[in-house]
Amino acid sequence: MSDEENKFPGENxxxxxxxxxxxxxDNEPPAWWTIGFHASWIFVIIYTLLYPSWPxxxxxxKGLLGWTSIDEYHKDMKSIESVRAPYENKLKDLSAAExxxxxDLSRYVTASGKVLxxxxxxxxxxxxxxxxxxxxxxxxxxxxxxxxITDIEASITAGRQGIMPGNAAMLDDAKIDSLAASILxxxxxxxxxxTEAGCIGCHGADGKGLSFMxxxxxxxxxxxxxxxxxxxxxxxxxxxxxNDASNPKSRNAVMPSFGGTKLSDTDIKKLxxxxxxxxxxx
Amino acid sequence: xxxxxSKENESDEKTVAELYEEADHWHVNTGDEIxxxxxxxxxxxxxxxxxxxVWLIFFLGPYLRWDxxxxxxxxxxxxxxxxxxxxxxxxxxxLLALILLFFAIMLAAVTSVAxxxxxxxxxxxxxxxxxxxxxxxxxxxxxxxxxKLDNAPWDAxxxxxxxxxxxxxxxxxFITGFSFTAWFTDSYxxxxxxxxxxxxxxxxxxxxVFTAGTYILAGFMREQTCFWLCPYARIQGVMYDTQTVLPTxxxxxxxxxxxxxxxxxxxxxxxxxxxxxxxxxxxxxxDIRGGQQEGCITCGLCIDACDSVMDKIGKPRGLIRYASMNxxxxxxxxxxxxxxxxxxxxxxxxxxxxGLLYGLTNLGTYDLKVIHERQPLFVQMSSGDIQNKxxxxxxxxxxxxxxxxxxxxxxxxxTTKGIRExxxxxxxxxxxFTVFLLIPKKNLKKSRTPxxxxxESYQEFGDSIEYQSMFYGPKYLD
Numbered sequence: 001m002s003d004e005e006n007k008f009p010g011e012n013x014x015x016x017x018x019x020x021x022x023x024x025x026d027n028e029p030p031a032w033w034t035i036g037f038h039a040s041w042i043f044v045i046i047y048t049l050l051y052p053s054w055p056x057x058x059x060x061x062k063g064l065l066g067w068t069s070i071d072e073y074h075k076d077m078k079s080i081e082s083v084r085a086p087y088e089n090k091l092k093d094l095s096a097a098e099x100x101x102x103x104d105l106s107r108y109v110t111a112s113g114k115v116l117x118x119x120x121x122x123x124x125x126x127x128x129x130x131x132x133x134x135x136x137x138x139x140x141x142x143x144x145x146x147x148x149i150t151d152i153e154a155s156i157t158a159g160r161q162g163i164m165p166g167n168a169a170m171l172d173d174a175k176i177d178s179l180a181a182s183i184l185x186x187x188x189x190x191x192x193x194x195t196e197a198g199c200i201g202c203h204g205a206d207g208k209g210l211s212f213m214x215x216x217x218x219x220x221x222x223x224x225x226x227x228x229x230x231x232x233x234x235x236x237x238x239x240x241x242x243n244d245a246s247n248p249k250s251r252n253a254v255m256p257s258f259g260g261t262k263l264s265d266t267d268i269k270k271l272x273x274x275x276x277x278x279x280x281x282x
Numbered sequence: 283x284x285x286x287x288s289k290e291n292e293s294d295e296k297t298v299a300e301l302y303e304e305a306d307h308w309h310v311n312t313g314d315e316i317x318x319x320x321x322x323x324x325x326x327x328x329x330x331x332x333x334x335x336v337w338l339i340f341f342l343g344p345y346l347r348w349d350x351x352x353x354x355x356x357x358x359x360x361x362x363x364x365x366x367x368x369x370x371x372x373x374x375x376x377l378l379a380l381i382l383l384f385f386a387i388m389l390a391a392v393t394s395v396a397x398x399x400x401x402x403x404x405x406x407x408x409x410x411x412x413x414x415x416x417x418x419x420x421x422x423x424x425x426x427x428x429x430k431l432d433n434a435p436w437d438a439x440x441x442x443x444x445x446x447x448x449x450x451x452x453x454x455x456f457i458t459g460f461s462f463t464a465w466f467t468d469s470y471x472x473x474x475x476x477x478x479x480x481x482x483x484x485x486x487x488x489x490x491v492f493t494a495g496t497y498i499l500a501g502f503m504r505e506q507t508c509f510w511l512c513p514y515a516r517i518q519g520v521m522y523d524t525q526t527v528l529p530t531x532x533x534x535x536x537x538x539x540x541x542x543x544x545x546x547x548x549x550x551x552x553x554x555x556x557x558x559x560x561x562x563x564x565x566x567x568x569d570i571r572g573g574q575q576e577g578c579i580t581c582g583l584c585i586d587a588c589d590s591v592m593d594k595i596g597k598p599r600g601l602i603r604y605a606s607m608n609x610x611x612x613x614x615x616x617x618x619x620x621x622x623x624x625x626x627x628x629x630x631x632x633x634x635x636x637g638l639l640y641g642l643t644n645l646g647t648y649d650l651k652v653i654h655e656r657q658p659l660f661v662q663m664s665s666g667d668i669q670n671k672x673x674x675x676x677x678x679x680x681x682x683x684x685x686x687x688x689x690x691x692x693x694x695x696x697t698t699k700g701i702r703e704x705x706x707x708x709x710x711x712x713x714x715f716t717v718f719l720l721i722p723k724k725n726l727k728k729s730r731t732p733x734x735x736x737x738e739s740y741q742e743f744g745d746s747i748e749y750q751s752m753f754y755g756p757k758y759l760d
Contacts, residue, residue: 128657140661140669220664279661279671279718 084112088266096269097149100281106273113274116267120258121275129278134225134253141280142222146211148282153272159257162214164202166241166250171197180234186219225251310577313506316432317567318425319415322559324586333403334412341457344464356466362710368642371679371710373649377641384634389514391627393521395618396604397528401515402581407507410458410500411565414451421447425562451501452493459492505566508579519576523623524607525616529582531560531571531602532610539571542595553597560584560602570602647744648684648707649677652735652751659754667697667720668755674715674735678707685740688717692733693753694725704740719753726755 006015008023016024028034048054052068054061081088087108091099099105118127121138125131129138141147144162145155167176175193182191189207194200202215209215216224227233237251244250258268275281311317321327346353348366355364363370370377392399401408421443422428434440463485464472475481476489499507508515522528536554540547547555554571561569563584568577570584588602609615618624655671663669678684684707690696699718707713719733731753738746 126657128655130658130661137658137661139658139671140663142664217664221666222662222664277716279669280663 091266091269094269096153096272096276099269100149100273100276106277109270109273110277113270116263116271117274120263121271129275131226133227134251136224137222138275139279140222141282142217142220143211143280143282144209144214144216144224146282147276147280149272149276151211152275152281153268155255156263156268156271156275157257157259159259160214160255161243162253163244164215164237164242164251166239166244166247167197168239168247171238176235176238179238180231183218183234184231186221188218224253311505311509311567313503315567317505317565318428319565319567319583320425320559320562320587321416321419322563322583322587322590324583324590326582326586330403330412330581330583334409336404337406337409341461344461344469352468354465355468358466360710368645369679369681369710370645371677373677373679374641374645377638380634380637380641384631384638387627387630387634389518390521391624391631393518394523394526394621394623394627396580397522397526398515398518398578398580401508401518401579405579407499407512408565408579408581410454410496411504413454414500414504415565417450417454418447448497448501451497454500455493455496456489458496459489462492463488505577508566509577515576515579522574524613525621527604527606527609528574529570529578529580529585529602530574530605530607530610532600532605533571534610536571536601547595547597553592553601555591555595557591559587559591563587574607645679646747647678647680647739648686648737648747649679650735650737650747650749651675652749654751654754660756662756663720665720665722667722668726668753669718669720670733670753672717672719672735672751674717675712676707676715676737677712678709680743681709682741682743683707683709684744686744687738687740688715689736689738690719690733691736693721693731695722696720696733721753721755723755723759726753726759729755729757729759731755 006013007017007021011023012026014024014026029037048061049063050065050067051063052060053063087105090105091109094102094105099109117129121129124135125138126135131137131139136144143151145151145160171179171193175197179188179191179193179197179199182188182194188194188199188203189205194203194207199218202210202213203218204210204215207218208220209217223230223233225233225237236249240247240249240251242251242253258271263271343354344352351364353364353366357364361372389400418428422431431440431443460472460476467485472481472485476485503511531554534552536552538551539554539556540551542548542555547553560571561567561584563586564570565581565583566577566579568575570578582604585602585604589599592599592601606615618628651674653673653675655673659670661669661671674688676686685704686707687703688701688705690698690701697720699720700716705713705715717735721731733751733753734748735751736746736748738744
């Protein structure tokens with residue numbers, strides 16, 4: 001920069017020179033830029049007037065439109081509910097069996113049931129009802145308490161907790177081994193120990209279990225307590241039982257109740273239909 | 283803007299001052315002057331009218347009927363394109379990719395061969411501007427009178443002319459927007475809806491945007507759009523090569539240029555008589571004698587102008603003519619098959635056309651997808667059968683209700699659940715079914731068995747399709 005006299009008088013330069021004639025001019029910014037600049041601050045003022053904006057000591061300016069994000073959320077939810085309403089209203093008055101029989105409704109229920117299933121059931125029974133260690137598969141047709149839509153609905157509403165007493169005191173190891181081996185083969189009813197030990201009382205003469213008490217089918221090769229070493233798993237169950245309070249090594253198998261305050265009747269119906277359609281409903 | 287193709291060593295010797303001096307002559311219109319191009323008849327002007335008429339399809343197409351429906355309807359809300367007898371659903375949208383490929387490469391090929399032919403003869407910006415200026419000329423007269431009128435004070439005549447001009451421009455803008463919109467919704471119904479104020483806000487916004495866009499772009503921005511807005515104008519410029527045929531001023535023949543003296547070309551002068559007609563008729567306001575430049579849309583109107591002047595002064599036509607750089611320099615002019623770029627473009631175009639023809643003749647009547655349930659992959663049933671769950675998604679691509687049967691093959695003793703003998707598919711809808719397959723364990727030889735779902739139609743027009751999926755069983759089967 002130099003302090004020389006302005007060599008370019010009458011020009012709108014700022015008086016700053018470099019290298020003789022390189023100088024800074026004081027031009028107006030382009031029109032489009034000026035328009036954009038003014039449009040911006042006008043926009044800001046209008047926007048902050050319309051929408052919640054300026055902070056105040058203990059509150060904020062609410063905006064002339066009274067817009068809030070939670071209102072918008074509620075509005076959106078209402079529009080979703082208005083789409084769902086015709087279905088939901090029907091579901092209220094129908095039984096789970098009637099819903100299942102209606103193609104249109106059961107398709108709707110399968111879609112919303114998936115979410116309910118994920119929230120309430122999948123933790124134990126797996127996302128697709130494939131079961132887990134200690135938790136039964138819901139996609140097969142082996143049901144402890146019956147696989148009709150009413151049975152499933154009842155299981156969800158009230159929960160299930162079967163009892164099998166431990167037999168360690170009553171049966172010696174040899175008998176337990178032989179029983180376990182014949183259960184694994186699916187031919188337990190041919191084993192005399194089956195009747196002698198009284199298994200027949202709960203599991204039935206055909207060994208297929210009794211759905212009203214939740215006793216397992218011992219002949220179908222599907223195991224309530226599935227394990228990689230199935231034989232020792234069976235032995236363990238015979239020895240220590242299921243939910244046998246007197247026996248600390250007893251199996252723990254409790255399906256909690258979802259009725260009452262946990263889930264609405266409609267939600268339970270939805271879940272019953274959903275589970276029924278997983279693959280093994282009867 | 284380089285012209286006269288100066289030799290390199292020459293430019294090296296130029297001083298900085300000389301370079302700046304050259305830049306002083308560099309004139310680019312950035313919108314501060316309005317181009318009032320003169321209209322003149324001629325070969326290329328006629329050609330332009332003919333090429334422009336292609337756009338009648340844009341205006342009239344939506345009113346064509348076929349089987350009681352709009353012949354061509356791009357029904358975005360219902361996600362289907364109806365083109366005469368063909369229905370294209372989103373599943374076949376790969377065809378659209380080929381159409382885009384076709385036009386993109388077509389543009390490249392044409393540009394490589396004959397420059398910005400699209401810009402000069404087909405581009406909506408050029409065409410609409412041409413129509414707008416035609417109206418302007420009909421109302422206000424030739425360029426000199428137009429300039430005079432622009433500078434004249436406002437009186438009744440000026441107001442009347444301007445009002446008529448601007449309202450006809452706006453009317454064209456509206457028709458343009460309406461015609462565009464009519465490709466996407468029923469055209470006759472659209473007239474009724476728009477005129478009775480029943481149409482959706484969206485449609486009114488569309489019409490407003492198009493009306494305003496057409497009015498501003500063709501009425502005011504004009505050649506400025508080609509200079510500063512249009513990306514194709516820039517892209518096409520770099521697709522030229524020395525073989526590309528463009529309107530070119532024959533420097534060797536024309537220079538040194540000079541006015542006629544007593545009706546004759548001055549001895550020693552070239553054929554260019556500085557009549558400036560080529561500049562006067564140019565819709566983008568450039569001087570083609572400056573060489574090829576960004577503003578040139580290769581419309582050939584300067585050729586018409588120059589030819590008519592050459593006729594008058596008794597010189598041969600073609601002082602400005604469509605020619606390649608090589609032709610002007612008397613270098614080799616290669617035929618198409620010796621220009622790799624043209625051949626590659628042609629190859630891609632042929633590929634796109636074949637793909638389109640194949641696609642359109644093999645659209646099929648439905649589309650089948652089978653999704654195997656992953657959780658669980660399989661289930662052991664009480665009977666000893668293994669059960670797999672599948673989601674069948676069947677798209678009916680026709681506009682008729684279809685009845686189909688589904689069969690499964692791939693293993694012995696397959697039991698199915700969820701398949702009815704006759705299943706109904708709604709037109710242009712995707713229907714999904716859950717299907718369970720049960721196979722006795724003894725019939726499975728491996729943990730994974732390929733399974734085939736076959737769909738057959740009860741109707742004559744439906745074809746049969748097959749989809750291969752997998753049947754999973756326990757790992758110990760392997």
